[in-house]
Amino acid sequence: MELIEQLLFGSSSSGGGEVAHSVVLLALVITIGIILGKIKILGVSLGVTGILFVGIAFSYFGMKIDEHLMHFLKEFGLILFVYSIGLQVGPGFFSSFRKGGITLNKLAVLVVALGVATTVVLYYATGLSMTTMVGVMSGAVTNTPGLGAAQQAFSDLHVGSDAPDIATGYAVAYPLGVVGAILTLLSLRYLLRIDVQREEEAAGLGTDALKDFTTRRLSVEISNPAVEGKSIVAIRDLALRDFVVSRICHPGKTPELAAAATTVHGGDRILLVTAPKDVEALVALLGREVDSEPMVLDKTMISRRILITKPELNGKTLAELRVRSTYGVTITRINRLGIDLVASGDLQLQIGDQVTVVGPELSVTHAERLFGNSLKRLNHPNLIPIFIGIALGVLLGSISFWIPGIPQPVKLGLAGGPLIVAILIGRYGPRYKLVTYTTMSANLMLREVGISLFLAGVGLGAGEEFVPTLLAGGYVWIAYGAAITIIPLLLAGLFGRFYYKLNYYTLIGVLSGASTNPPALAYSTEQTATDAPSVGYAMVYPLSMFLRVLAAQLLILIFA
Template sequence: MSPIIQAILVLTSVAVSGLLLGSVRFRGIGLGSAGVLFAGILLGHFGFEIEPEISEFAKEFGLVLFVFMIGLHLGPGIVQLWRQQGIVLNSLAFAVVLQGFLLICVFHGVFQSSGRLSGYAAGGLFSGATTNTPSLGAAQQAVASLEDPEKSRPENVKTLASAYAVAYPGGIVGIIAAMLIMKRLFRINLDQEVDSSETNGKSSLPPINRQSLLIDNARLAGVKFGDLPGLEETGIRISRIRRAGEDSVAAATINTVLGEGDVIQVVGSEEGLQRFVPMIGQVTDVNLMESKGTARLRRIVITEASVLNQTLRQLSLDQRYNATVTRIRRSGVEMAARGTTRLQYGDVVNVVGDDEALDRVTELLGNSVRSLDETHFAPIFFGIALGVLLGMIPFQIPGIPFAVKLGLAGGPLIAAILLSMIGRIGWFVWYIPYSANLALREMGIILFLACAGLGAGRTFFSTAMSADGLLWMFAGIVVTMVPLLTTGIAARYVFKLNYLTICGVVAGSMTDPPALAFANSLSDSEATTTAYAAVYPLTMMLRILAAQTLIYLLV
């Protein structure tokens, strides 16, 4: 059997058995993709193996694919999340990472002299106890990059994986146990927490309404709508107008000249409308949506690359096509259409105009619904290449006497976040359907875990059943639970955070999807997922850097 055929058969065997193992649930909790790691360990113990070069490539490429897809998914909304809750939540996540790092150093200092916790085991223990797979990849890369051949031997890399695998189960159990302990400690009533979360965590974007106004201010006669003072600040858009004494309704834009007795339809937030109406006239019950005329409404999906990241003011649809964008729906959230609003791929815009104008605007903006389900791979591979190059760049951190690299775990993650925020460079558009993103992400982590498990399988059971292995398990649970409990208590009593938000920080600070799934099972609130996403990128970077730093400091 050729090495390639053997590698394919072994990897698929590990993947199938691991996913079956991960699908087994106890009280709603399962290992998920992490089951592949343990299947790899088990099969590796019984002699399943693949060529080292093939294993290394599959493992590293899987890691790159995993973190890059995560970055693409989180990037577009990350700025808004950081603005809303970023400082407090990320400070708490930083405290969790720092405490875990310091505890590992303490355990290493105490047990190093007896040879029971080497620097390699400490690095793997840090990654396993915090259930962070990319940091394991970063630590393994750090070992492989050591200049001393004795320190960079493959056996040392396997020690990392063994310590990771020994500590990982306790990490998952410890995270969930910490959530349950805090629930009992804080005497949580979940219904009250959900109500509080919905009251305090409502979207910063107010709902958009429409109103019909009768212009009874004679001073506005002959004035263009776009020349009204404070228009941009209120975010009000005009969509239709019925002239005084007429029955027909026409589309209106910022260039529409107003007249006394005209009835116009405006769109905006409740607050904006309350500020705007007194300047115009009075609210009327006339429904211009149902009146006859040439004005039409069309919902158009943004799929044309040339208009991405352009503002509505730059597109100037009012001037060029006599059409008005009245509101925008992005990721299920409706927002006002301001002149400064930049369009993103997949936005759905409400446009009002006559039939000819709407046809021209549709051609300009794309409206290819089918393309939303298509996966364009050229931008993905281009972005991965940029991320790999970024990960190779060494940089200095003040206070650390050696250069640190983002590596294959950090470089692609940062590149993906930045590229997805940019959205487009030339004809490269960084948009991928969520289902495709999730599939590629899962494929990547399965490849990585399968190879990591096979590599550790030969020595895992002998290590886990030894005195050192039992010590690693104990130390791993301490490293998992102590930072979470201390930080969670501070979040509740000092920062007065909602319990569901704390659960999101707990899961996000450990970058642990099973813990997030458990927290989400407690309620239907989105507070947990929002907090998880808010701290995930920073936490991922901190854990990658911390894992590398542990190797350089302790080995």
């Protein structure tokens, strides 16, 4: 019995006993928290945030770990968490600012700005401290990195001191942050009088802002005399559009692969891949759209998705590989992080990309050896970019800089610094032959370990203040959190629909991403068979995450 008491409540008799106590306590908090997070009430669960509530409960009943050890584990967990997020979103971060992505990210910025504005209004209206309001804001949008950034900013500002009310506000607002976001998305469906069937069809065609981030395959019969006898590369220069012709079928013959030098004549049928926004212009230039099934179902050609796993291909362009002349196959599209890209010659490949290869089966098999297609190879972790990136991120986060109007120097901190470095390494690493790819399972493991350590540390440090704060009127914070959740989503949803003319399924994906709210995304994807919510979420999530981390720090530095 004495041994159990020492492990749970600690003992100062020996250093080894204190370490054993800390490890056991952390393990119990994380284990019980994860179990609690899996329990669903009305289809909604706490997820990994259950660890925070269990840590609060343990701390309230006197079970704590050494303050210095807890501080280290909390900060190191936060670094692992935000760095793994940055590596994941880095490859798609800058590509999300293409034409259609700018529209979606403008809407995401509006959601973040409205959330910050609502927080500031409530700060002045209620008289609560800004530390409390930032905690409530982070919980209302389920943004754990924002919580970490706020605590780090406060600690830097007050020389190592913590503000327990940040974690308390987060914990109080989090549950309704999940439920409120989902209910708001559901309310928009009725407020906007959405015709589900018509929206589903439109989402499948990619006719709104997502037209820059999807591809469409179509068959066209050549009938325009202006392109008679021209090569495909000449037509591409004439059209000023990106497209790939995978197959051509001359009248009365079987389909064959098309090359850049292949010439087209009246009556020829070509199968091409392009962005939805370019379909109308290309059909008008070439002739008329026809049924693509006869060419797609032809047994002499196959189409296969191949995974790029060879490090030596990292950063190479499609033009450099010369797969058409060397292997007799054509690459039509590339899938990167769930987004389809037209296979233009200047597109740089990255480890983990999936390329769609078309050609005779034997040729496709030979091309497969070029790309690797070995999941076993990807399972090997690349640790050097991770730890070099973390070191650089901490260095960047420690640099102070001044922003006009703010009395204190600003630091990106242990949340912002590693996040920015990870995004940059994830995006530009392949250009310098740096392999930054990690499998989704490895990235998720790194992320979950980090966030578990962080939330356990936060909970164990905030428990003493949690219950007294609630009894003293802290339950009202739930209403403040609901306002921060619902008002921005509702206003931005109406704006996105009426001003940007966004498809409903694209819209709810963007709103989920702008709220950095995975449960809301899960709800959104369940509403449609299309990828519109997932693509919309992926387009705005990186910028939204960065802005929310930055906003949490700035509010603390300006008002706290």
